[in-house]
Amino acid sequence: MASKQKALDVLFNDPSISAALARVNVFVINHYSGGRDVSASLIPNEDFSAQTSYDPLMWLEYVHPDDRAETEQAWQAIVQGDSDVFEGEYRFLVDGEYRWIANKGTVINRAEDGTPELYIGADRDITEERRLRDLLQAEKERLAQLVIKDDFLNIPNRRYLETKQSQFFIADGRTPIAVLVLDIDNFKQLNTDLTHHGGDEVLHTFVRHVSTCLQPTDILARYGGDEFVLVLPKATLDYAQAKAQSILDAVNSIDLSAMGENLSISVSIGLVHGLPEVTQDFWTYFEEADAQLLLAKELGKEQIQSKVLG
Numbered sequence: 560m561a562s563k564q565k566a567l568d569v570l571f572n573d574p575s576i577s578a579a580l581a582r583v584n585v586f587v588i589n590h591y592s593g594g595r596d597v598s599a600s601l602i603p604n605e606d607f608s609a610q611t612s613y614d615p616l617m618w619l620e621y622v623h624p625d626d627r628a629e630t631e632q633a634w635q636a637i638v639q640g641d642s643d644v645f646e647g648e649y650r651f652l653v654d655g656e657y658r659w660i661a662n663k664g665t666v667i668n669r670a671e672d673g674t675p676e677l678y679i680g681a682d683r684d685i686t687e688e689r690r691l692r693d694l695l696q697a698e699k700e701r702l703a704q705l706v707i708k709d710d711f712l713n714i715p716n717r718r719y720l721e722t723k724q725s726q727f728f729i730a731d732g733r734t735p736i737a738v739l740v741l742d743i744d745n746f747k748q749l750n751t752d753l754t755h756h757g758g759d760e761v762l763h764t765f766v767r768h769v770s771t772c773l774q775p776t777d778i779l780a781r782y783g784g785d786e787f788v789l790v791l792p793k794a795t796l797d798y799a800q801a802k803a804q805s806i807l808d809a810v811n812s813i814d815l816s817a818m819g820e821n822l823s824i825s826v827s828i829g830l831v832h833g834l835p836e837v838t839q840d841f842w843t844y845f846e847e848a849d850a851q852l853l854l855a856k857e858l859g860k861e862q863i864q865s866k867v868l869g
């Protein structure tokens with residue numbers, strides 16, 4: 560104990576040792592009776608350093624109010640002897656501005672009543688690191704959105720259907736769903752009449768008109784080319800059939816006369832409705848709806864073919 564105290568006296572009385580430790584972000588809290596000190600560290604600002612006595616909870620006043628409760632809880636565990644190791648990330652007021660600090664430390668020695676006498680820790684300014692981490696996270700989220708979106712038509716794409724089906728396909732045998740596959744009729748011919756660029760414009764117009772028939776919970780995705788999938792989570796059969804009819808009508812009402820003479824557009828729709836079982840997945844429904852679409856095409860296009868899955 561005496562030699563420990565002596566070592567601490569050297570540490571606190573020799574500013575070069577304390578400063579050297581501070582250079583590698585290490586600080587020491589000496590709480591032995593008679594020596595209530597905190598060695599130099601990155602944390603203390605001028606105001607903090609001017610404190611003449613050491614209060615083990617005082618530094619928490621410098622922690623950002625939003626981070627304080629969590630930080631205080633972790634620090635109280637140290638003070639009360641529930642834990643010897645402290646670890647936290649929080650914003651700390653340093654010379655008038657909040658900086659993000661990562662702080663980790665451990666109690667080296669406790670008094671008989673359990674209060675910490677000697678604590679050694681390391682703190683590090685991670686403001687820039689956090690900024691870069693947040694930027695990276697935002698960029699990751701942006702890329703994740705891009706991957707599941709058709710950036711030409713600005714609606715979800717096939718990958719969305721593949722990766723997000725757990726969000727809309729509930730296979731518990733009692734939650735209804737309708738899956739519709741929509742395909743523009745004779746689009747190849749429209750492309751020929753209007754050029755590929757004109758065909759692109761028609762695709763945009765098609766999506767705009769279909770979208771006027773949708774509720775926020777309806778999911779319209781581009782499967783590829785001129786084929787689209789419409790998922791109606793929790794829809795009744797009546798709702799799904801009425802929706803399909805309204806889309807058929809909305810597409811029929813598209814006026815292409817400004818683009819050329821005798822041009823018209825229609826859509827064929829395959830519709831499947833049911834209560835998915837655990838043995839089924841979204842693609843079970845998609846394939847059935849696609850088969851219904853094929854039937855609609857074979858029967859003359861511009862129509863809806865439906866099937867209820869048992």
Ligand SMILES: Nc1nc2c(ncn2[C@@H]2O[C@H](COP(=O)(O)OP(=O)(O)OP(=O)(O)O)[C@@H](O)[C@H]2O)c(=O)[nH]1
Pocket residue numbers: 742743744745746747748750754755756757758759762783784785856860
């Ligand atoms: N303009 C344009 N055309 C596309 C795009 N993607 C696919 N296509 C074309 O869309 C056409 C799709 O034709 P199909 O669906 O196979 O045939 P269809 O003429 O629509 O005939 P049915 O489906 O039987 O009514 C093809 O000619 C593709 O080249 C796109 O992004 N823009």
